[in-house]
Amino acid sequence: MEFFSQTYIAIRGPTGAPQSPLETITKLADRLGPSTLLSDRRASILALKGLAKDPKLRSDVGDYALRGLLDVLENDAEVDPDTAIPVVETLDLLCDPEDDPSMKTLGPKYMDTILENDKAVHKLIVLASQQSFTPRTVTLHLLGVLLKHRKAKTQQYFLTLPTGPAIALAMLDDPREMMRNESLGFWELLIAKNQDIQKLLAFQGAFEKLFNIIETEGGVESRVNAESALTCVDTLLRFNSANQNYFRESTFPATLLSLLQYPPDILPQEPAPQPFALQFWDELKERNAALVVGMIGLLVSSKASKTQATWTAARCLAELALASNAPTRVKAKALSLLPGDFDLPLTQMIITPYIPVPDTNGEEWDRLESSSAFDVLVELILHAEYNGTIAPARRRDPLDLRAAALRVFCNFVNTDEMKEMIVQSMLPQDGSSPVTPLLHCLITSHNAPLDIAAITSTQFASLIFAHLIRGAPRAKSAALKIVPPSGDVTASSEGNFFVPADNSGGAPPPPPPEDEDDPLPLMQILTEHLSLAFISRPRMQVGDAPTRETREWDRIIINYICLLVQWLWDDPKSVRAYLEAGGLTLLVEPIGQPMEASDGLIQSLCAFLLGTCYEFNREPGEITRATIHQIITRLGVDMLTDKIGSVKEDVRFREIEPEAFVLEYPTPKEASVDAEIEGEAEAWFDWAFLDFWKSNYYTAQRAVAAGPNSSATATSSGGSGQGNDQESQMLLSSLREVISNQAHEIQTLQKSVKDSAASSKTKGDEIASLKAQVESLTKQVTEGEEKRKEREKEQEDLLVLLDELSSKRRGDKERMRVAGLEVSEDEDEDEDEDEDEDE
């Protein structure tokens, strides 16, 4: 009651005289001052809120009462929820410019006032921590508005509130689903584009809480909350390396895999379980899964050490794309996120693809035979997902998926050896080449009316083949030897049967030869197809707009030319083969046609191919450079140069990006045709061709201007421009010199090795003889020693004998003396000796 009477008095004014709204508002604003009673203030706020709802009065309320409202927010809101709710609501009315165009200028003004200092934001965050529903939701809404329109400032204030992160985190724990929903909406705004807040919250346990929500709400199958929670996790991780490091250390990467039903602890040789491969998908789950796939991609792409977990995550992505019933868009995303330098062992990975049972609306699935992931990948590129049985051939998503698969293929087959090996596998074994799926698609001939699926297959086969031979001379010369079996491989409309990618028995049986022609080499077949395409393309009169059918013929023609030009570049042998197949005359007519009667792009590419033929026609043959030079002069050098350069003007060429070459149908938009199905897309070139063209068109331009006797200017497909060529020439010659020097050195070294080996042999002999000598000498020495010992012993014996004799003689002398005989004493010794000698 009090409120009504107060308001009434305020509006009526003391005297009862009619009062202008402005007076009322100023009066009410005065009442917001701290001197009045709390109940008065509350009443004034309610009145102001009512007035602010009127778009005409809103600006007055804002201009005169905003400061007062902020004071109340600062002083009363926390203690009195009944004041808090209307004051926040009034501020919200003043700031949120969405419902009223006139607020577009006022809203920001009031927001700036609110954000003059950090008080209001701090108070609002504290209010948002309250348990009761209404204050929290209205506060979160206002904070959301501020974050939306004044992001940086609000986020900065959030950071200066010490309890801010704790409050934000506590919000996520709320058991009420509605409240969680509100909080997540606030979170999405709060953490956007602010690494500090992201880190702060992540390191205080945001991941735990968010995954908790995701899991309690039922993972990717859940309704709306899981999606916002996943979005939050994604925001916390993307562009934030600190959080990624932290995340990788936790158990959450494994949780991400489990969300897709992929066992995180799967062993490398273990097959992926069926619940992962076959799931029920709806639109919401698709969105959630795409978010999860995006985050797994983030973990896989890191340059940090490749742990087992990273491998498993990469494998999960590959299997999701190649062997599951996941939505096409999710598959394309999974493949496109496999990093280029991640060499997953595709050829050894055995996977089991699935294909929908026809007419079951995707509810029943047939398991196909297991094969290597590489084969399934090639199959996917050539024949589209599920062999094109579900989606029309040129819907955007399947094309994107094939493009992503092509990128994975190119990243995987990245060495010359591998390229050559794959080309070698197509070489004839007995007479004609085995028809691998790739070759089959490549040599399919097309007749009017065109089958879009078939020409798309041929186009992708050409892209693969171009990747195999581009800049790989050995693969090019091997490709020249490919001789597909004779007989026409036509694109039959029912030709969409599943062709297993491994060529073991699954390859389509070559159709019975219609005539007994000798099989033709691949180059010749491609040239004939090109010529047929030129003939089959409906003639357009000047002024005719191209129809769908002519556009498709243009696509085929361009496809063949692109493949050929990459094949012939810098490879005189291939040029010779092409010229002998009659390729030259093909090019002349389209170039000479009036611009309006043909696709300008075809003319330009024909000119590029002609330039290539001329430049690299270095092998002796029937058609010499002089022959081509005559044609070039007749067509006009300037015209050809212009045409070669004009490729880059074409929208279909210009719009290609490194990661995406699938374009909207039709490109350019003002083309005179309409898409047949919704979301139809088309592809003309891939990035690799764009790259190839950019690095070589200048060489081709200069080539057509050069005389027939000029020497080759380009030395490699990478060389562009004269300076570069000279440089590489010089480099080449210096390298050659180095090589010859080294060869010489090697020879010398080898010789010296041989010499030293020989000398060491003689030394060995010497040593042996010396040893023998030593042995014999030792023997002699021992013998001598023995002899010496013998002598010594003999001598000793003799001495003993002598001693005996002398003692005997002394005895005899004694006896003689006794007997009276004369004996000389002195001579004793001498006599001894004498006697000795005598004896």
Next chain:
Amino acid sequence: MAGVTWHYVLKFIITGDAAVGKSSLLVRLTDQRFLANPDPTLGVEFGSKLITIPEEEKVVKLQCWDTAGTESFRSITRSYYRGAAGCLLVYDVCSRQSFSNARTWLKDVRQHADPHLTCILVGNKTDLCSDDAGPAKRNREVKTEEAELWAKQEGLLFVETSARSGENVELAFEQATRDILLKIRNGVFDDDRSPGQSAKTGCCS
């Protein structure tokens, strides 16, 4: 992550004044390289490293939270102390100021972190005041003895390091880890209030 086994996961915080080399210590530990001109850490950075304590035959995973030293992040930084088992309190041996401020940091740690946390005082940048520092040589402002004495008084471990040369960096972490393992063995962390060491398992997740 199969094949990576550890017996303990220990949370470490690295704290101290701005520009004393906290992030460089972490990068030296985890990447064995020197972070030459780092930007100031915003909020927090994170790194982890497996170390082996041979005499205990234990593999320990160190989860290091490298906090921001700048004042504006001070209030935020405190919230990271929760659950830490070890703390590297870093100062710059060539900056008296950073050493005096270490007292405040220690107070902070004592106030907000687990009471049983092991704290090691780390005097960083010893390379700058060594004789072969070249033209960048600066004067040492904190004597080893003085810091050692203070550490003793406060019951801290102490080491002097150089993130540039890598000298003693691993040692600092190892010493602290040994001390924590000792405390774990003595049951200091057994009460639930101390989440200092998590995952006491032979973890293969």
